Amino acid sequence: MTHDTMSPAVEMEQLAQHCQHLRLTRVGQTLSTLLEQAAQQELSYSAFLATVLATEVAAKQAKHQTMREQMARFPFHKTLDGFDWKAQPSIDPKVIKELATMRFVADGAHALLLGPPGVGKTHLSVALGLEACRLGLRVMFTTATGLITTLGKALDENRLEERLKVLTQPKLLIIDEIGYIPIDRQGANLFFQLVSRRYERGAILLTSNQGLGAWGEVFGDAVIASAILDRLLHHATTVNIKGDSYRLREKRKAGLVRSTLTAQPEP
Numbered sequence: 066m067t068h069d070t071m072s073p074a075v076e077m078e079q080l081a082q083h084c085q086h087l088r089l090t091r092v093g094q095t096l097s098t099l100l101e102q103a104a105q106q107e108l109s110y111s112a113f114l115a116t117v118l119a120t121e122v123a124a125k126q127a128k129h130q131t132m133r134e135q136m137a138r139f140p141f142h143k144t145l146d147g148f149d150w151k152a153q154p155s156i157d158p159k160v161i162k163e164l165a166t167m168r169f170v171a172d173g174a175h176a177l178l179l180g181p182p183g184v185g186k187t188h189l190s191v192a193l194g195l196e197a198c199r200l201g202l203r204v205m206f207t208t209a210t211g212l213i214t215t216l217g218k219a220l221d222e223n224r225l226e227e228r229l230k231v232l233t234q235p236k237l238l239i240i241d242e243i244g245y246i247p248i249d250r251q252g253a254n255l256f257f258q259l260v261s262r263r264y265e266r267g268a269i270l271l272t273s274n275q276g277l278g279a280w281g282e283v284f285g286d287a288v289i290a291s292a293i294l295d296r297l298l299h300h301a302t303t304v305n306i307k308g309d310s311y312r313l314r315e316k317r318k319a320g321l322v323r324s325t326l327t328a329q330p331e332p
């Protein structure tokens with residue numbers, strides 16, 4: 066049967082099969098709408114083809130973005146749009162927006178978000194991670210403790226090399242919460258190996274509640290800490306966040322906490 070003599074129903078059936086064969090899932094699902102729109106708007110052949118292909122590209126991009134977000138293992142979903150800049154005057158939004166372009170990732174540079182609990186470090190690191198996913202980059206989110214536990218386990222199982230390779234693959238590695246829990250000598254050593262491995266190859270975004278001067282104590286060894294910082298700070302943007310915890314601020318607003326409590330650690 067030639068195309069000319071094909072009935073509309075058979076033709077639609079064949080189009081559906083072609084879409085399936087070519088994995089044009091979204092086009093397959095929306096074919097009749099796309100065709101109706103083309104007829105109504107009297108689209109040119111090229112405009113119609115562009116619409117069809119753009120439909121599939123958009124759907125595939127959205128799917129891949131969702132996959133990247135799932136692979137990154139974010140602890141929650143918070144965006145830059147959801148960040149209240151006025152509540153946090155110690156941050157220059159321009160600096161965060163520059164980081165959000167992911168130029169630092171392309172350069173294999175690093176970023177450090179430092180500040181006390183509750184000021185938005187994890188929120189911003191997740192938001193930047195989501196931006197990276199949106200821009201098509203592979204991201205991995207982990208806490209410092211989780212990372213060191215994983216590396217220690219890999220070392221015990223003689224799979225350290227393999228693990229380090231896996232951790233070198235994502236374009237952006239986010240390591241949250243350095244400094245809450247002290248790191249032992251082996252942990253510091255493993256952390257150093259990872260940082261060396263990614264040095265000038267893959268970006269790291271770190272958050273810490275401790276100033277850099279206290280990292281010697283965090284890593285239990287001033288020499289390893291300075292070797293780690295030396296590599297991290299070589300190409301790095303450091304954001305020092307000050308101020309009160311946003312969590313407590315919300316409670317204060319509701320009259321649940323007196324402002325004298327803000328100087329104390331959070332529960």
Ligand code: ADP
Binds near residue numbers: 148185
């Ligand atoms: P940190 O990691 O610095 O301890 P988080 O990023 O976990 O703090 O922030 C604590 C909570 O407060 C989160 O729910 C976060 O979304 C919210 N938060 C903090 N700062 C802001 C802000 N400036 N605007 C909106 N939400 C914020």
Ligand code: MG
Binds near residue numbers: 183
């Ligand atoms: Mg946090």
